[in-house]
Amino acid sequence: MTLHVASVKQSRPGVVCVTVVERGGEDFYLIARHWRVAVEDWLWEFPRGMGEQGENPQTTAIRELHEETGLWAQPDAVRQLHRLHADAGVLQDDVRVMEIRLNDVSSIPVVDSVNQGGDWELEDLQWLRSADITNMIRDGRLIDGPTIAAFSIREINKHMQ
Known part of the structure; x- marks a missing residue:
């Protein structure tokens, strides 16, 4: 039997940015539609991406959030929640689930829809409730x-705190 495995960015850690802002005592998550060539469709996703040479997951999360949304996060607002493999059957990957807490809502466009993504494959940036x-x-x-x-x-971690 022949098995094929794909290595993602030389197995450098990638990140999924679970970006959260609290407004009125309720958490809102940042989500956007991304064009995905493999499925030829727009999919709702958290911002994410692969690490560059020499980056740690925290730095990757800050960079990816900025590249995809234009928003900046401070290092102390970013923490790793977990680690996962997107598809351990065929991918040599290492994905870190990073929570990014943005507290200064005065400088963040908390509206139903913001079309300001700096990434060509991203549109319709939204802040949504957990529900x-x-x-x-x-x-x-x-x-x-x-x-x-x-x-x-993130939801499991939120309820364990």
């Missing part, structure tokens, strides 16, 4: 595995 994301998963509108996993991990 909204749960409904999108239930309704089949959010089908991206790493985003569903990262959201679940």
Whole structure:
């Protein structure tokens, strides 16, 4: 039997950015639609990307958030929640689920839709409540595995604090 394995960016750690802002005592998650060539469709996802040479996951998360949304996070606002493999059957990958807490909502466009993504493959940036994301998963509108996993991990961590 022949097995094929793909290495993602020489197995450098990637990140999924679970970006959260608290407004009125409730958490809002940053989510956007990304064009995905492999499935030829727009998918709702958390910002994410692969690490560059010499980057740690925290630095990768800050860079990816900025590249995809234009938002900046301070290093002390970023923490690793978990680690996962997107598809251990065929990918040599190492994905870190990074929570990014943005506290200064005065400088963050917390609105229903913001079309300011700096990434060509991103559109329709939104801040959504946990219940909204749960409904999108239930309704089949959010089908991206790493985003569903990262959201679940964040929700579990939130309830354990």
